[in-house]
Every structure is written in structure tokens, then in C-alpha cells.
Amino acid sequence: MLRAAPFLTLALMLGPVIAGLAGTLLPAAGYVPALGGTSVSLEPVRALLAQPGLATSVLLSLFTGLAATLGAFVIVMLFTAAFEGTRMFRGVKTLLSPLLSVPHAAAAFGLAFLIAPSGWAMRLVSPWANGMTRPPDVLIIGDPHGLAMTFGLMAKEIPFLFLMVLAALPQTKSLAARRVATGLGYAPVAGWLKVVLPRVYPQIRLPVFAVLAYATSVVDVALILGPTTPAPLAVRLVAWMNDPDLSFRFMASAGALLQLAISLGAIGLWIVGERLAIHVGRRWTDGGGRRFADRWVALAAGAGMAALIGALLLGLCVLCLWSLAGPWRFPDALPAHLSFDNWLRHLGAISEAVGVTLSIALPVTALAVVLALACLEGETRKGRALRHRTLPLLYVPLIVPQIAFLFGLQILFLLCGLHDTLLAVALSHLVFVLPYVFLALSDPWRAADPRYGHVATALGAPPDRVFWRVRLPLALRATATAAALGIAVSVAQYLPTLLIGGGRFASVTTEAVALAAGGNRRLIAIYALLQMALPFLAFALAALVPGVAFRARRDLQPST
Amino acid sequence: MTEALPLPADTPAGLRFQDVxxxxxxxxxxxxxxxxxxGDVLTVMGPSGVGKSTLLAYAAGFLDSVFQASGAVLVDGTDVTRLAAHERHMGLLFQDPLxxxxxxxxxxxxxxxxxxxxGRAARKAAIAAALAEVGLAGLEKRDPATLSGGQKARVALMRVLVSAPRALLLDEPFSKLDTAxxxxIRDLVFEMARARGLPVLLVTHDAADAQAAAGAIVEIAPA
Incomplete structure (x- = not known):
């Protein structure tokens, strides 16, 4: 079992990606006998290129994704440079950790309810400040340039990048390096950018690529905040894929390959930017400049961080309000009254969606945790970490755009009769849950003191006993956190649930996004809150269980 | 202090490093x-980084695969080098009580x-006796984190001894304790080992440890 675990893990994680890509390639070339395509042709590509507004869709996907990633990256880097080690920095850290588990769709809904013309922000300043008694007739949500979408993606990626930086900082001895730089007369931001960034960046590079790939191919956020005339490419692909006219699928597959090219192209552009930044950065470092407009950078980064976190948090507040709202006319700042009527009225549908969501998330997470533990325990017994060779492989499912291989995977499941089954949906979720669970578990596992295992072994405990009685209990907190992350990842999946499940499995996420086009804010708010509540509950349990299990053991209580 | 060590080839009892x-x-x-x-102690002395701990890891069965080893370790005449680590019953003590x-x-x-x-009763009695032996009677239910440094060291020692080891391997086990x-603790460890007739390999860089061990000393020079 332990010997097979790494192979099984890789097969379950990469198999669907590779098979799915192949399954996308064939229909893109016109070859799917089941759908009447028996000869290889360029017809799907031609049909794709003939679609009106294709170039606009492509540019939208590329530039909203690049801008959102770059914006989030710059804010996180400059904020860390200016504030690391301060009380504000620690405050932001405690605020952002729970926000990481908020699914993209929920964050996007919150933002939409906040900044829309009839949104909360406008209600709060109307009519006393601007004299408005009806919402202004402007396009904020779904603006043709995708600004709202970019802003939403940026706000949601900041917690992720920030926590990745936090994880990387201790290994770079950043505070000591900063002290040395300060001693040499460097202002905080300049010093950090010159001595810490070059060591932090290599460690967050793959996560940045994952963000880029995600942001350039996102569907749920684009459906909620993005433009519609035309929509970003990924949104149009899903519409074609779900078109009753099956012949659209050939074109959709060709489009999925175009999407792959866009996401990889964005990463390529980013790498070009890296080279430029390294070149400029070296010259700047060699020049010995001691400042980098430190005061202004601190001000701008602080303001940017505050604005985005504030928007996320206010968005969540307004979701709570809407889910409980009775009549709420514009421009009232608050609903006329609050009650649980909305929740009670939809209780049946709600509990069904929660049931579907958990029936996917729980077994998938359990399997992912078992596989990750088996891989890590096998590695410990062999006494050698495979870290460097396997790490990039873990990121493959996170870097290849979902849509590029889910189309093919859907067709493959169709061919082997697994289409529209819970098993198929679970397998597709596993592709994304496994890497996150593994990444969350591997660092604490490998950082554990190996001598505990040695002592136990020397006392005569066989390997299995050492695992169950010593290594696993000591890693219980990390395991619980990894499991909570797995649940959060599974709950947030929109595209795999929709495409692989053939629309048959209404999870809280697919329900929420499906409601986006309609105007029922109360119902949307309920589903968006459920989307948040499930991961949040999982993390709360993960924090609670080890604390209770080891309540009498001081060294196993969470520090501070 | 580096004269040839007595090697009673006819008495296999004890711990033997055979051309390791x-x-x-x-x-x-x-x-x-x-x-x-x-009941004897062999002290291996040398500065850090010469591979003293590697020697212990080899004897206990935890040698990292970057090392290559030849020779054999025998306990009471049987070669343990071929046994799995958990079957060797080599008692290990590190500088942390762990x-x-x-x-x-x-x-x-x-x-x-x-x-x-x-039997639960017999096991409980054995544990109570072990704790009493080092002046810690009645501390069974305590959280190890609440013990003092000296108490932790004594629990760690008794934990090794109750496992009925065939030899003791000590990896600088006193270096983190304060002088008093x-x-x-040092005297306690050696006394207990002698009373149980355990052969002891002590690895240290502290001359005082070596002296207190009152046994043969092997000095390892940096390669």
C-alpha cells in the first residue's frame, strides 16, 4: 500500500488531466465518431474563429487575468515589504487566514452586492449625500472592460498570495536579513525588496502561476462580475459545451485549446516580466540606493490592502443582510426588518444542496488525506524526500486551466459510461483536492522531528505502531487542517461539478452561480453564505478537534 | 588514552563493533x-561534525542512505545489523528528552x-515502580510538558530502561542540562546501566562526560 501510494496519487491527480487533454484534442480536430465526426479536419477551428467577438473574448481573458494577478502580487509584496513584523501585519494575517477559505463565487457575489448601482455602497450614501432616490443608470457589474471582474479576482487572490508569502518568509530568515539591511542604512521597503524578495519569490513562483492560470480561465467569477457582450472566452466555452446542439462541442473543444494557449501565454508573458524585473532589480541593487519612495509605497500598499480586504469583508456583511432581509427598497441603508423567513422558505432545497456538496467533499477529502499520509509515511520510512522532483507535478492540475481538460474528461467519462455519476464528479474533484491537501500536509510532516520516530523504533515499536501511535498523533493538527482545506477546495468547485456531473448534482456552488443571472438577491445570498459556511465550519472543527483530543497536553495546544 | 582496547574474543556478551x-x-x-x-561504558569523543552521531544511527538502524557502512554490530554475539531497527532493542537517549x-x-x-x-495491573505496577526508582512516584498522569528539565531527563531514561534494551546508545544526552x-543525571544513567549490566556507547564532545563514564575512550579526529 505504502509503496503504491505515490503512483496511485500521481495517477489519480495527473491521469484525468492528461486523459482529459487528449479527450479535448480529438474533438478539437473534429474526431469523435460518437458525435458524427469521423475525419480529422480543421472545421472546428474554423467555426471557432468565425465566432463574433472572439478576439475581444480572448483579450478580456488574458488581460483581466494578468491585471488581477499582477495587482494582487504587487500589493502583497509591497505590503509585506513595508509592514512585515509590525502589529498591522499580524492583524492582516489574522484577518486573511479565514478569508482564504471563502470560495471565489461567494466573494464575487458579496462584491457585486456591494458595488452594483443598487448595491450597499450606493445605498449608504443615498440620498443624503447624492440626492439619489433610485439607482443610477450606470454599468458597474459586467462593465465591458472587465474592471469589476479584475477587482474581484484581485481581492480574492490577495489572501492566497499573502499566505503563500507568509509560509515562505521563515525559511528566508527575512527579519534577520532586513535587520542587516537596516543596519546598512536601507529604508524598510528598499531593504526588503533587495534582500528578501529575491529569496521569497522562487518559493511562491508556482503559486503565482496557479493564480495566473486560474484568473485567465475563471468561469464562476466571470459569470457573476464579468462582461457579457462578449463574455471572457471561458464563459462562452461553457455555454457552447452545454448547448443542446451537440455539434457545438467540436468548436468548444477547439476553444478549450485556445484557452490553454491563453493561460500558458499569460504565464509566458509573466516569465518575460520576471526576466525584465531581475535585470532592472540587479542594476538597482548594485546602485546601492537606500530608499524606494518608502513612505508612499507604505501608504499605497496599506491603502490598497485595506480597500480590498474591506471590500471583501463588507461584501460578506451585505450577503448576511440580504439572506435575512425582508423588504429592502433603494435607497434604504438597511432592510425594513430581518428574519429567518428566507432561510426557512428554502430549507428543503438548501439541505439538499448541502447534502450533495458534502457527499462529494467528504469522501474525496478522506481519500486525499489517506493518500497524502501514505505518500509521506512511505517517504519517512524510506528516509528520503522526493520533494524536488514531485513538487512541480503537484502544480500541474492547478496550472492547466480546468476547462482545457474537463471537456475531454467529460467525453471520456461518457465513453466509459461513468458520465453524470457521483463517482465521476468525485474523481474530478480529487484532481484539485489532492494537490492542496498534499501541499498543506507535507511541510508540517517533513518539519516534524524525526527523532520521535527513532526513539519509538528503538523502544521496539514496529513501523505501523510508530505511525499510528507517534507520527500520526503528532501530525493530527496538520492533518485536520489539510482535511479542512480539502473540503474548502471541493466545496468551491464549480466547473467540475457542472460539466462532469452533467448538471445533475446541485451543489451549493453550482446553485449559487446558476442563480447569478436571475435577480433573487435573497436566495443568492443564502447559497453564497452556505458556500462560505461549509469550509468555515471545517476549519473551525480542524482547530477544535486536536485541541480537545489533547486538551491535557500543553505542547500540543496551538501556540498563542 | 588511545591504547588498544581489551577485546575478549572468547566472551561474546556485550556490545561489539566489528570493524565498522x-x-x-x-x-x-x-x-x-x-x-x-x-556494565561498561565506551566513550567516543570528538568535535561536532566528525560523524559520532552517525555511528549511533548505524548501530540503531537509522543510517541515512547517503552513507555507506561496512562491518557489523553484535549484541551478545548476534549480528543485529541485519535486523530491522525496531527489532534491535538498542536503547537511545538524545540530548533532548523527546x-x-x-x-x-x-x-x-x-x-x-x-x-x-x-495484564493492566502488572503493567501499571511496572510503570509505578520505574517512576519510583527515579524519585518520580505518582507522576503517571502528568503532561510531560509540565515537568522540569531534570524530571524529563529521568522519565526519558526510565522509558528506555523499561523497554528492556540490550545496550544503551547515548548521543550527548547531558549536553542540554545545566551544570548542577x-x-x-549522568551518575544516575551510568549507575542504572551498570546495575542492569548494559553495555553503553556514549558519544560526547565534553571531557567531563568522558571522565565520569570511567570507561575506555576513543578519540575521533576530524577527517
Missing amino acids: RIARAGQPLIALDAHIAP LFPHLSVGGNLAFALPPRLR LRGQ
């Missing part, structure tokens, strides 16, 4: 050919107590 050589990437690191009689933080003091000892001692405590 450890190399790293082809570079010889450390070599030892010695016999430690039951009490399992998720188990109580009694739980730590119960983990070590061989399963052949059957140090002599006390």
Missing part, C-alpha cells in the same frame, strides 16, 4: 572496532514497556 567503517560519498568518515562488556508530547508520563512508559508483560543537574 562508515563513509560518505566514498570518503571515509568514521571507523570503530571495539567491544563493550556488560518525551512523546501527546502521551502522559505514564503513557510514555507504557509505550515502551514490552507487550510480553501482560548534569552530574546528577
Whole structure:
């Protein structure tokens, strides 16, 4: 079992990606006998290129994704440079950790309810400040340039990048390096950018690529905040894929390959930017400049961080309000009254969606945790970490755009009769849950003191006993956190649930996004809150269980 | 102090390092050919980084795969080098007590107590006796994190001893204790080992440890 675990893990994680890509390639070339395509042709590509507004869709996907990633990256880097080690920095850290588990769709809904013309922000300043008694007739949500979408993606990626930086900082001895730089007369931001960034960046590079790939191919956020005339490419692909006219699928597959090219192209552009930044950065470092407009950078980064976190948090507040709202006319700042009527009225549908969501998330997470533990325990017994060779492989499912291989995977499941089954949906979720669970578990596992295992072994405990009685209990907190992350990842999946499940499995996420086009804010708010509540509950349990299990053991209580 | 060690070839009892050589990437690191009689202490001395701990890891069965080793370690005449680490019953003590933080003091000892001692009452009695032997009677239920440094060291010692080891391997086990405590724990360890007739291999860089061990000393020079 332990010997097979790494192979099984890789097969379950990469198999669907590779098979799915192949399954996308064939229909893109016109070859799917089941759908009447028996000869290889360029017809799907031609049909794709003939679609009106294709170039606009492509540019939208590329530039909203690049801008959102770059914006989030710059804010996180400059904020860390200016504030690391301060009380504000620690405050932001405690605020952002729970926000990481908020699914993209929920964050996007919150933002939409906040900044829309009839949104909360406008209600709060109307009519006393601007004299408005009806919402202004402007396009904020779904603006043709995708600004709202970019802003939403940026706000949601900041917690992720920030926590990745936090994880990387201790290994770079950043505070000591900063002290040395300060001693040499460097202002905080300049010093950090010159001595810490070059060591932090290599460690967050793959996560940045994952963000880029995600942001350039996102569907749920684009459906909620993005433009519609035309929509970003990924949104149009899903519409074609779900078109009753099956012949659209050939074109959709060709489009999925175009999407792959866009996401990889964005990463390529980013790498070009890296080279430029390294070149400029070296010259700047060699020049010995001691400042980098430190005061202004601190001000701008602080303001940017505050604005985005504030928007996320206010968005969540307004979701709570809407889910409980009775009549709420514009421009009232608050609903006329609050009650649980909305929740009670939809209780049946709600509990069904929660049931579907958990029936996917729980077994998938359990399997992912078992596989990750088996891989890590096998590695410990062999006494050698495979870290460097396997790490990039873990990121493959996170870097290849979902849509590029889910189309093919859907067709493959169709061919082997697994289409529209819970098993198929679970397998597709596993592709994304496994890497996150593994990444969350591997660092604490490998950082554990190996001598505990040695002592136990020397006392005569066989390997299995050492695992169950010593290594696993000591890693219980990390395991619980990894499991909570797995649940959060599974709950947030929109595209795999929709495409692989053939629309048959209404999870809280697919329900929420499906409601986006309609105007029922109360119902949307309920589903968006459920989307948040499930991961949040999982993390709360993960924090609670080890604390209770080891309540009498001081060294196993969470520090501070 | 580097004269030839007595090697009573006719008495196999004790711990024997038979022409043990450890190399790293082809570079010889450390070599030892010695016999430690039951109740005796052999001290291996040298500065840090010469591979003293590697020697212990080899004997206990935890040698990292970057090292290559030849020779054999025999306990009472049987070659343990071919046994799995958990079948060697080499008692290990590190500079940290490494009490399992998720188990109580009694739980730590119960983990070590061989399963052949059957019956809850008998096992509890054995644990109580072990704790009493080092002046810690009645501390079974305590969280190891609440013990003092000296108490932790004594629990760690008893945890090794109740597992019925065939030899003791000590990896600088006193170096993190303060001076007053140090002599006390050191004497306790050697006294217990002698009373149980255990051969002891002590690895240290502290001359005072070596002296207190009152046994043969092997000096390892940096390669």
C-alpha cells in the first residue's frame, strides 16, 4: 500500500488531466465518431474563429487575468515589504487566514452586492449625500472592460498570495536579513525588496502561476462580475459545451485549446516580466540606493490592502443582510426588518444542496488525506524526500486551466459510461483536492522531528505502531487542517461539478452561480453564505478537534 | 588514552563493533572496532561534525542512505545489523528528552514497556515502580510538558530502561542540562546501566562526560 501510494496519487491527480487533454484534442480536430465526426479536419477551428467577438473574448481573458494577478502580487509584496513584523501585519494575517477559505463565487457575489448601482455602497450614501432616490443608470457589474471582474479576482487572490508569502518568509530568515539591511542604512521597503524578495519569490513562483492560470480561465467569477457582450472566452466555452446542439462541442473543444494557449501565454508573458524585473532589480541593487519612495509605497500598499480586504469583508456583511432581509427598497441603508423567513422558505432545497456538496467533499477529502499520509509515511520510512522532483507535478492540475481538460474528461467519462455519476464528479474533484491537501500536509510532516520516530523504533515499536501511535498523533493538527482545506477546495468547485456531473448534482456552488443571472438577491445570498459556511465550519472543527483530543497536553495546544 | 582496547574474543556478551567503517560519498568518515562488556561504558569523543552521531544511527538502524557502512554490530554475539531497527532493542537517549508530547508520563512508559508483560495491573505496577526508582512516584498522569528539565531527563531514561534494551546508545544526552543537574543525571544513567549490566556507547564532545563514564575512550579526529 505504502509503496503504491505515490503512483496511485500521481495517477489519480495527473491521469484525468492528461486523459482529459487528449479527450479535448480529438474533438478539437473534429474526431469523435460518437458525435458524427469521423475525419480529422480543421472545421472546428474554423467555426471557432468565425465566432463574433472572439478576439475581444480572448483579450478580456488574458488581460483581466494578468491585471488581477499582477495587482494582487504587487500589493502583497509591497505590503509585506513595508509592514512585515509590525502589529498591522499580524492583524492582516489574522484577518486573511479565514478569508482564504471563502470560495471565489461567494466573494464575487458579496462584491457585486456591494458595488452594483443598487448595491450597499450606493445605498449608504443615498440620498443624503447624492440626492439619489433610485439607482443610477450606470454599468458597474459586467462593465465591458472587465474592471469589476479584475477587482474581484484581485481581492480574492490577495489572501492566497499573502499566505503563500507568509509560509515562505521563515525559511528566508527575512527579519534577520532586513535587520542587516537596516543596519546598512536601507529604508524598510528598499531593504526588503533587495534582500528578501529575491529569496521569497522562487518559493511562491508556482503559486503565482496557479493564480495566473486560474484568473485567465475563471468561469464562476466571470459569470457573476464579468462582461457579457462578449463574455471572457471561458464563459462562452461553457455555454457552447452545454448547448443542446451537440455539434457545438467540436468548436468548444477547439476553444478549450485556445484557452490553454491563453493561460500558458499569460504565464509566458509573466516569465518575460520576471526576466525584465531581475535585470532592472540587479542594476538597482548594485546602485546601492537606500530608499524606494518608502513612505508612499507604505501608504499605497496599506491603502490598497485595506480597500480590498474591506471590500471583501463588507461584501460578506451585505450577503448576511440580504439572506435575512425582508423588504429592502433603494435607497434604504438597511432592510425594513430581518428574519429567518428566507432561510426557512428554502430549507428543503438548501439541505439538499448541502447534502450533495458534502457527499462529494467528504469522501474525496478522506481519500486525499489517506493518500497524502501514505505518500509521506512511505517517504519517512524510506528516509528520503522526493520533494524536488514531485513538487512541480503537484502544480500541474492547478496550472492547466480546468476547462482545457474537463471537456475531454467529460467525453471520456461518457465513453466509459461513468458520465453524470457521483463517482465521476468525485474523481474530478480529487484532481484539485489532492494537490492542496498534499501541499498543506507535507511541510508540517517533513518539519516534524524525526527523532520521535527513532526513539519509538528503538523502544521496539514496529513501523505501523510508530505511525499510528507517534507520527500520526503528532501530525493530527496538520492533518485536520489539510482535511479542512480539502473540503474548502471541493466545496468551491464549480466547473467540475457542472460539466462532469452533467448538471445533475446541485451543489451549493453550482446553485449559487446558476442563480447569478436571475435577480433573487435573497436566495443568492443564502447559497453564497452556505458556500462560505461549509469550509468555515471545517476549519473551525480542524482547530477544535486536536485541541480537545489533547486538551491535557500543553505542547500540543496551538501556540498563542 | 588511545591504547588498544581489551577485546575478549572468547566472551561474546556485550556490545561489539566489528570493524565498522562508515563513509560518505566514498570518503571515509568514521571507523570503530571495539567491544563493550556488560556494565561498561565506551566513550567516543570528538568535535561536532566528525560523524559520532552517525555511528549511533548505524548501530540503531537509522543510517541515512547517503552513507555507506561496512562491518557489523553484535549484541551478545548476534549480528543485529541485519535486523530491522525496531527489532534491535538498542536503547537511545538524545540530548533532548523527546518525551512523546501527546502521551502522559505514564503513557510514555507504557509505550515502551514490552507487550510480553501482560495484564493492566502488572503493567501499571511496572510503570509505578520505574517512576519510583527515579524519585518520580505518582507522576503517571502528568503532561510531560509540565515537568522540569531534570524530571524529563529521568522519565526519558526510565522509558528506555523499561523497554528492556540490550545496550544503551547515548548521543550527548547531558549536553542540554545545566551544570548542577548534569552530574546528577549522568551518575544516575551510568549507575542504572551498570546495575542492569548494559553495555553503553556514549558519544560526547565534553571531557567531563568522558571522565565520569570511567570507561575506555576513543578519540575521533576530524577527517
